Amino acid sequence: MRRSQKFEKPKNRKGTLMQLGGYLMRYKWRLLLAILLTIGSNLLALVGPLLSGYAIDAIELGVGQVNFSRVFYFAFWMVGFYLASAGLSYGLEVLMITISRKVTYAMRKDVFNKLLDLPIGYFDVHQTGDVISRITYDIDTVNSSLSDDLVQVSSAVITVLGSFLMMLAISPKLVLIFVVTVPLSLLMSKYLVKKTRPLFSRRSGKLGKLNGFVEEMVSGQRTLKVYDQEESTIKRFDIRNKEAVEAYYNAEYYGSMIFPMVNFINNISLSFISVFGALLYLAGEMTIGKISSFVLYSRKFAGPINEMANIMSDLQSALAAAERVFDLLNELSEAPDAKEAVPLANIRGDIELCHVKFGYDSQQRIINDLSLKVKAGELIAIVGETGAGKTTIINLLMRFYDADAGQIYIDGKEVHEVTRDSLRKAYAMVLQDTWIFYGSIYENLTYGKENATMAEVVAAAKAARIHSFITHLPDGYGTILSDEGANISKGQKQLLSIARAMLLEAKILILDEATSNVDTRTEKKIQEAMRNLMKDKTCFVIAHRLSTIQNADHILVVDRGEIVETGTHQELMRMTGRYWQLYQAQFE
DSSP: OOEEOSSOOOSSHHHHHHHHHHHHGGGHHHHHHHHHHHHHHHHHHHHHHHHHHHHHHTBOSSTTOBOHHHHHHHHHHHHHHHHHHHHHHHHHHHHHHHHHHHHHHHHHHHHHHHHHHSOHHHHHHSOHHHHHHIIIIIHHHHHHIIIIIHHHHHHHHHHHHHHHHHHHHHOHHHHTHHHHHHHHHHHHHHHHHHHHHHHHHHHHHHHHHHHHHHHHHHHTHHHHHHTTOHHHHHHHHHHHHHHHHHHHHHHHHHHTTHHHHHHHHHHHHHHHHHHHHHHHHHTTSSOHHHHHHHHHHHHHHHHHHHHHHHHHHHHHHHHHHHHHHHHHHTSOEEOOOOTTOBOOOSOOOOEEEEEEEEOSBTTBOSEEEEEEEEOTTOEEEEEOSTTSSHHHHHHHHTTSSOOSEEEEEETTEEGGGBOHHHHHHTEEEEOSSOOOOSEEHHHHHTTTOTTOOHHHHHHHHHHTTOHHHHHTSTTGGGOEEOGGGTTSOHHHHHHHHHHHHHHSOOSEEEEESTTTTSOHHHHHHHHHHHHHHTTTOEEEEEOSOGGGOTTOSEEEEEETTEEEEEEOHHHHHHHTSHHHHHHHHHHO
């Protein structure tokens, strides 16, 4: 299949960070302001320990030997600097929350748009719950990291550099202690991060699978209860739940080791500072105030390193979540229309398939060598056993999938020569699995034709034999249908879907087991009404109940991706071949 790609798929964490950075750069001016606020806040906070040392040096040996005016002077400035730092920190927090909210909105919007841009094949192999998990849980995890962890990382970098420079200015000799302890902290952190990184990716994956399983079980409640599978389902859920909990525990447990290990090493450095600082004081190289300032700066220096180790698990979790989000965004989209493709206009409804071959994967071919010619206005019925390739033919006609070989023509134009949008608008489709969204009956019926008049809606509803039911509802066509139409029967949902298809100005109609949820009498009435309503329109009907297609212009019998018989009902019955066997089997 020919497909396109919107983003370059990242091969590693660097690629993920670059794509995440792309979202942040959309708000570069706000980001620049955030950087300035971060620098300002941390630099103001770094002045405090220096002023504290000056205040302590104002204390002389002996009782009452304190220069209080000097102490109060430096204390006053300390309060001022810390207040200013706190104000800038508050502004930074508000700004980062705003940026992360905008990034989250943009990311979720891009993911949703991407979902609409993906080929049908993507949803055939990915669980709905897992997709929902990416657009909700994973993006929320990234959002939390952006608003909290990014600020801490930025502050840590500035604080560490600033504290180091201040300690270097106070005593280069004491700084030598960190030559040993800092590399040891970094090596320990790097080792533990490398070990725990796969655990966070596994955690996100297991949570996605758990959500997918829960979504399937919730949507299949009726089937679950009919087959008395509650106990079995609980056991299966327990397995997946246990896997998700274990993955979560392992990630958090091993991730939590980083902070105490790094904190231990930094506390050792503080012990060394106390000992060597005392020796330098005795040698007259440092004052008590300078030692105090150095200790405070060493805590500021070590604190961010501890914090970095502490939030490392959060950062890894966010990166794992971001990878899942970008994996979806980097999926191959549907192939773009050819440059020379033109909109399909003045549609008649002639369809032709020439030696079409297709398989959903390279290992198994569904359509082997299919050729078919349908004239405008004909009613074509497609029958065959399950897996024969009936629905696959429809998927190829609408370009949900592209054929591996062969050509498909509509009105004499090869489907790749026309735009996909105009091609699909040429069809109206009613599937066995009906789709009703939350909204009024009127909104559901006019989904494909929003400018439809009430008279047109009523005419379609009458033709679909659903008008009487609608008028007996309290609010008529304004009645609100709940999620997936749970407050009406399957048969009524099917009739609404048929009425919705009737409203479209499409020249080609596809009915894939469209009347499977209605009784035989209603089905016959619907077919009669549709036959009158859809004159001069090409109709494809996939049916298992052969008694409903006896009036078809042509009946195609499909077996293993090939048309093995074709003709009218009477002609096929006289052949006593495959169709005759299928027909007889239904009445045995």
